[in-house]
Amino acid sequence: MKSRIATLAAALAIAIALPVLADSAGGRTPAPQFTLTARGGRDVSLAQYRGQVVMINFWASWCGPCRQEMPLLESIYKRYNKLGFALLGVNVEPDSKAADEWLKDTRVSFPILYDKDSKVSKLYEVAGMPCTVIIDRSGKLRVLHRGYKPGDENEYLDSIRSLIRE
Amino acid sequence: MQLRAGGSGVHGGSGRALSPFTRTLLALGIAVAPALAGVLPEDRADVMWHVYKGGDITIQGPSVLVRKKVGDNLSLSANYYEDMISSASIDVKLSASPYHETRKQESLAADYLHGKSTYSAGFITSKEPDYKANTEYFAVSQDMFGDLTTLTLGYRRGWDQVYRDIKAPQGFIENDPTFHERADHRGYSLSLSQILTRNAILGFNYELLTDQGYLANPYRKIRFLSPGQGAGFTLADQVYPNTRTSSSASVQLKYYLPYRAALTGQYRFFHDTWGITAHTAQIDYTHPVRKHLILDGSFRYYHQGPADFYSDLFPRANYQNFMARDRELAAFNSYTVGAGASWLFAMPFVPALGKNSINLRVDHLMIDYSDFRNALLAGTYGAGNEPLYKLNANIFQVFVSIWF
């Protein structure tokens, strides 16, 4: 009886621990590379920003929290751009008309890229809207943040500051 | 939570021509829960004027709704609603009962968002001179499976005070001091919303309701055959069971058409311990035109089988334990055709708020009763041979919605 319980407990412990071990073993996967067309017509690729801390924000004009977040992203961009920080706003809509309309009223100075066929959304496994990803100077994925609630911008700032210092 | 009109309705007749079971139901203030889990509803204000004209009565009044976020996680809403009625329905004319003129209803609700769950609570109170109804409700709404599914569980409780209006010797209307009853209600609901494809979403609702207490109507009467007396029938008091349990389940499917339009189909099944079985089927079509106009069209079919203790004309006095002649419990078919238009506009000085709207809606309601006759015509046709009653009514709504 005792050995049975012990074996079961050990098995359960391993079962619970495995996923945790997997997580902490290494979360530094290289960020998938991509090239997308930006507002203004030119092509922009992630490789151009190697050496900088890059934040990619997946957004859509129909998503309330995305719209709420944009002005805050703009102020973060303005503050840290000169310190080696880049921000890419990836719009996930198949038709960019609505997004362009909305951007007329909410000016942002960081590049807006159009992911019309969801190629990059799939690459980054976007699982919520908005979705924010932060990549370090060596091109590794460091932060994955799903959704937006007021106050999340502070988390972004903490991550950006520590990654800039690395 | 969206609040359904609670309190007793004055519709269908004046005074409480509305069988109080209906009033108790309305007193329940059915709470409609949108899938709030994950995102709170937007701040808005709606001001409406509604008019119902049919069956010899006109009922109209305002409805005002305000919803505002307080902080980032809480949304509060309040509603004020009134029914003002004029003229007497067929039921009031038959029983010659007095009728009052106004029902007022107020409600307050709060929705609290925490992660993927929304907790809601609300209170509704309805007052008219002979009926006071209170309802409280609670609900929890949860997003799951990548936010494709939203599950909502709700509970509500209602408690009513029932009075009876009589004509005082001096001529005015007052409460009968010898009449004071109570009715209590409880409701349990389960709702599910499921995104099926990029263009289709499915909704499912189940609701169990129980009532206890005085569920009858102190004004309405039953009639039994009495050849040679009066018009061939005699009026008598109705006798209702003092409990009722009902179950209803509905499905809705909403489909997005590629040229930007929405098509909705709905079906509901209802059954209760009074023997009533009902089917409801509805189809709606929403069609935006360019940037500033949205058109709506709908058709609703409703079929009801009678309550076990319902009869238009009982063969004799004290025929059975429970007896009612309220047409809400009769067998009938109901058809409603509706159309609406919304003009969208932006507020001056506020950028991109193009959702504000001025709305107009008209519905035409037809009810064909299979076993409810116009008893006022007994003299001409003979008791039991009067033509079956047909109701035709027009319903108008005008409202302005502002988002802020």
Add this chain to the structure above:
Amino acid sequence: MSVRVRVRVRLTVRALLVAVPLAALAGCAAPTPWVKPYEREHFADPIMSFNRDPVSSVYLDHVFESREGARGATGSVGGGCGCN
């Protein structure tokens, strides 16, 4: 193999049969959403809301319920836009 060892093996196998599915569960959350969050733009459109004008739908429900025997199950939950 002695009886004791055989019993031990059997128990360990049984424990693992329980633990492995648990481990698998710990890793997976639920069926992967087949409509991705970035594909839900239509559900954010107000015309796809189950309850676009609450004052109006509440009022019409009230009109019908005052005249009919049926009640309940008229509310419906709306679709999420996948935001947050």
